[in-house]
Amino acid sequence: MPDIAIHALTKRFGHVLAVKEMSLEIKDGEFVTLLGPSGCGKTTTLRCLAGLEEPDQGEIYFGQRCVFSSKKGIMIPPGARGIGMVFQNYALWPHMTVFQNVAFGLAQKGMPKEQIRREVASILELVGMPGYENRYPSELSGGQQQRVALARVLVTRPQIVLFDEPLSNLDAKLRMTLRAELKRLHGEIKATSVYVTHDQLEALTLSTRIAVMKDGVVQQYGSPQEVYHFPSNLFVAEFMGNPTTNLLPCIVKVAGPSPVLGIKNTLQNEFVLPGAEGLVEGQEVMVNVRPEDVVFYTTPQDGTLAAKVFASLPTGAECIAYARLQGSDMEVVLRGPEEEMQCLHLDQLFWLGFKRGNIFDPQSGRLLSSFGFSPRKE
Amino acid sequence: MMTKLKQRSIRLLRRPERLWGVILLLALLVFVVIPLVYIAIGSFQYDSWGPRYVPGAEPGSLTFFYWHRVLLSRMSTSIFWEPFLHTLLIAGLVVLISIPLGALFAWLVVRTDLPFKNFFNSILIVPYILPAWTLGLAWLTVFKNPQFGGQPGLLYGLFGIEPPVWVSYGFLPIVISLSVHYIPYTFLLLSGALATIDAQLEESAEILGANRAKILRKITFPLVLPALGSAFILTVGRTLGAFGAPAFLGLPVRYYTLSTRVYAAFSNRQQAEGYVLTVLLILFTTLTVFVNQKLLGTRRRFTTITGKGGKQRLVKLGRWKALALLCMFSFVVLFVFAPLALVLLETFLKVEGQYSWDNLTLHYWIGLGVPELAEGQPGIFRNSVVLGAIKNTVFLAFMTALISGVVGVLIGYTVVRNRGKPIARALESLSFVPYMIPGIAFGGIYLSLFARSWGPLPALYGTMTILILTCTMRNLPFAAGSGVSAMHQVDVALEEAAELHGARWGKRFFRIILPLTKSGFLSAFVLTFITAMRALDEIALLVTPQTRTMTSIIFRFQQQSFTQHAYGITVLIVGITLFGNYLARRLGGRVSF
Numbered sequence: 001m002p003d004i005a006i007h008a009l010t011k012r013f014g015h016v017l018a019v020k021e022m023s024l025e026i027k028d029g030e031f032v033t034l035l036g037p038s039g040c041g042k043t044t045t046l047r048c049l050a051g052l053e054e055p056d057q058g059e060i061y062f063g064q065r066c067v068f069s070s071k072k073g074i075m076i077p078p079g080a081r082g083i084g085m086v087f088q089n090y091a092l093w094p095h096m097t098v099f100q101n102v103a104f105g106l107a108q109k110g111m112p113k114e115q116i117r118r119e120v121a122s123i124l125e126l127v128g129m130p131g132y133e134n135r136y137p138s139e140l141s142g143g144q145q146q147r148v149a150l151a152r153v154l155v156t157r158p159q160i161v162l163f164d165e166p167l168s169n170l171d172a173k174l175r176m177t178l179r180a181e182l183k184r185l186h187g188e189i190k191a192t193s194v195y196v197t198h199d200q201l202e203a204l205t206l207s208t209r210i211a212v213m214k215d216g217v218v219q220q221y222g223s224p225q226e227v228y229h230f231p232s233n234l235f236v237a238e239f240m241g242n243p244t245t246n247l248l249p250c251i252v253k254v255a256g257p258s259p260v261l262g263i264k265n266t267l268q269n270e271f272v273l274p275g276a277e278g279l280v281e282g283q284e285v286m287v288n289v290r291p292e293d294v295v296f297y298t299t300p301q302d303g304t305l306a307a308k309v310f311a312s313l314p315t316g317a318e319c320i321a322y323a324r325l326q327g328s329d330m331e332v333v334l335r336g337p338e339e340e341m342q343c344l345h346l347d348q349l350f351w352l353g354f355k356r357g358n359i360f361d362p363q364s365g366r367l368l369s370s371f372g373f374s375p376r377k378e
Numbered sequence: 379m380m381t382k383l384k385q386r387s388i389r390l391l392r393r394p395e396r397l398w399g400v401i402l403l404l405a406l407l408v409f410v411v412i413p414l415v416y417i418a419i420g421s422f423q424y425d426s427w428g429p430r431y432v433p434g435a436e437p438g439s440l441t442f443f444y445w446h447r448v449l450l451s452r453m454s455t456s457i458f459w460e461p462f463l464h465t466l467l468i469a470g471l472v473v474l475i476s477i478p479l480g481a482l483f484a485w486l487v488v489r490t491d492l493p494f495k496n497f498f499n500s501i502l503i504v505p506y507i508l509p510a511w512t513l514g515l516a517w518l519t520v521f522k523n524p525q526f527g528g529q530p531g532l533l534y535g536l537f538g539i540e541p542p543v544w545v546s547y548g549f550l551p552i553v554i555s556l557s558v559h560y561i562p563y564t565f566l567l568l569s570g571a572l573a574t575i576d577a578q579l580e581e582s583a584e585i586l587g588a589n590r591a592k593i594l595r596k597i598t599f600p601l602v603l604p605a606l607g608s609a610f611i612l613t614v615g616r617t618l619g620a621f622g623a624p625a626f627l628g629l630p631v632r633y634y635t636l637s638t639r640v641y642a643a644f645s646n647r648q649q650a651e652g653y654v655l656t657v658l659l660i661l662f663t664t665l666t667v668f669v670n671q672k673l674l675g676t677r678r679r680f681t682t683i684t685g686k687g688g689k690q691r692l693v694k695l696g697r698w699k700a701l702a703l704l705c706m707f708s709f710v711v712l713f714v715f716a717p718l719a720l721v722l723l724e725t726f727l728k729v730e731g732q733y734s735w736d737n738l739t740l741h742y743w744i745g746l747g748v749p750e751l752a753e754g755q756p757g758i759f760r761n762s763v764v765l766g767a768i769k770n771t772v773f774l775a776f777m778t779a780l781i782s783g784v785v786g787v788l789i790g791y792t793v794v795r796n797r798g799k800p801i802a803r804a805l806e807s808l809s810f811v812p813y814m815i816p817g818i819a820f821g822g823i824y825l826s827l828f829a830r831s832w833g834p835l836p837a838l839y840g841t842m843t844i845l846i847l848t849c850t851m852r853n854l855p856f857a858a859g860s861g862v863s864a865m866h867q868v869d870v871a872l873e874e875a876a877e878l879h880g881a882r883w884g885k886r887f888f889r890i891i892l893p894l895t896k897s898g899f900l901s902a903f904v905l906t907f908i909t910a911m912r913a914l915d916e917i918a919l920l921v922t923p924q925t926r927t928m929t930s931i932i933f934r935f936q937q938q939s940f941t942q943h944a945y946g947i948t949v950l951i952v953g954i955t956l957f958g959n960y961l962a963r964r965l966g967g968r969v970s971f
Contacts, residue, residue, distance in 0.1 A: 077880075078874070087871040087874070088871070091871035105879035
């Protein structure tokens, strides 16, 4: 399976710059997700890889083979790139049966009829849809349609598979099942995969690496753990929230190995961040702590913040609580197992501290320091 | 350099939507834009008759003579101002009649507990499906005045009442037949709008204490106002250019409208005068369409017609129900059934105006010619002229439907695939232009443009080709519209998925796109077929003895007082039209505007 190399890719639509000098290396057999809000250029990038859009500048290599180069004037048509693509709306041809849909690509290659029949049967088996050959797409459920769409792509044994938000039209439960299915199929087929989604949970669960994009530029490219725990800037930190993340504007009161910080624009709210290094006294910072990394005490503790719960949302296994800091209008979100959170009643005063998190420069959005994490393995 | 060129051309062929865009745009330029420019220039040039008016005038040299003659000279009253006044009066009165009636019918059918809804829904569009002049012909069978056109009508024949001329011909019958013909516009547009209003919008007003009249005035009416506006502009625009009814009902008494003036000018070979009148006619219709865009383009944005519509409760008519039902049935009987029956009956009368059993005959359908009846014209099914015209008509309608179907799909494909690009906008607006050119003006333009050869293009006058071309171009707005909407149903990804498998454009088009737009294509085909079959306005000036169509011989027979023949062929057209419309509805199509 080939690796994919994108060099300084640029794509404009009229005056809008959809992708901006983007470079990305995807290793052989990887499952890379392009993640970002709508309009960030992720789908455009994918369509450039497919050859459905022609980039304005840059180069794209599949292994040693150049499939696009603005300089050399190379633009290999999509059908000749050896790729498969799964579309958001399945794009099953409604006037053809499942068999005809899946067989289209094989017939296009000139495969003999008998062999096509066997190949189609075996790929339908693989995606868990055996015996559905004679159904029409309209007779299938959304999940089944997506499985057939997968079969249509995989049957030609593409070396690279592109996914354009393939699960976004399915309900939550089905999405979970198909995520697992996709992971299994990727394990079996090992095709280099590029997956576009705006759902960070999907990106985290499926990918070997995630490229977080914004305004046509890759903000961070790394493993799910890196992107989740060590966001390289504020945008990534905020976007990777699950479902949301805490961002507290603070001022450094006392620098040192365990600095004292104060919430901006308030007088009393001071707290200690153990292990946050490299901060300067008087510096304005943005403290980012995920809801599950907020710890709480029902009795006053040194270096913690007093707060009151104003809404509590139990989901069965866990609970998400919204609290407001005393003497300010800042909100903090906490998340934890439901039985632990039970002791936080509405309007009850409690004290919270931060186990681990990241500190950003509020102006540039750059990562300044991390605290509370066990040493990074790199 | 060569490789880049080669790369480019390969890319163009792989994704040929731009290539198609250029080709289609060029075709529209040749067949729509250039003709318009040509007649605009022609209106400022002396034609071959010029020297008779102005001694020493050189044909082709520039002049304001015709504009002056039409608008300002001694003759201008009869050439332009009087027909113009007639046209405006007719359009105004038609609007005043057809819009309130259409709206009332729509409200009754959609929002009240009136019974027989399905029946009214299908019968109330029949007046529009039929050629506009059908009602005019039926009117004549009843009110024909023996002073004009020889034989008396039903009123005289049965009761000896001689209706005054203004009842038989001219303003009144033209207004009535056009009003009835255009009621379906308002009915269709408004019943669509009424049916899609979200019931919650009205219910919330009701919960706040508004009574029914207030809801109707404050909520319902503003919500359907855009639809009413469209109906208004459509009706005005179409009435201004209407030709058939004013020709049948106005020409015998020299009652002219702008469109029949255009016809008269061209058929008297007063070309330049025809150009001036055509330009004026196009200007007026364009103006109404323009006002439509300006008024409704901004309006439509704040309408809240969602297209889904909650369950609406029906207004209980109570004791009004009987009256409403009576009105609706009388309308249907008087203006739909009776005219058709009268037209049919007329074809069985040996001598017009004599309503007795022994006057019934099948002579005009299957009889051999006898000198004392219709100057020896054989019956319709034995008449070589009629049979030739039927053959021509079927050929014309079939070719028109086929060509505009294919062109429509191509335009739809090109517009949708180039969405957002200037070429798509240009193509979409250009293909809409023929809509603003009244049929008779269209015929006049093509008549003068294609009477001679242009480079490789031979002179087309007198061929079936020019009829097909005219009908196709005239039908272009509808074809392009249905092509675009059909193509919107086809997700781009469906084509891209095939492209990823390496399928070339031809294969993608024939394997994926055409099959997916098949039902739209078929219903558009049938609707175009019946439209072209009953076309009169656009071809009235273009037919020659070799290329006669059914409509053109109806027109000629009517002028020659071969009434039964004219009516018989009308019956044939009505029959085919109704059947075709039924077929198109079965195929999922909708009545076109």
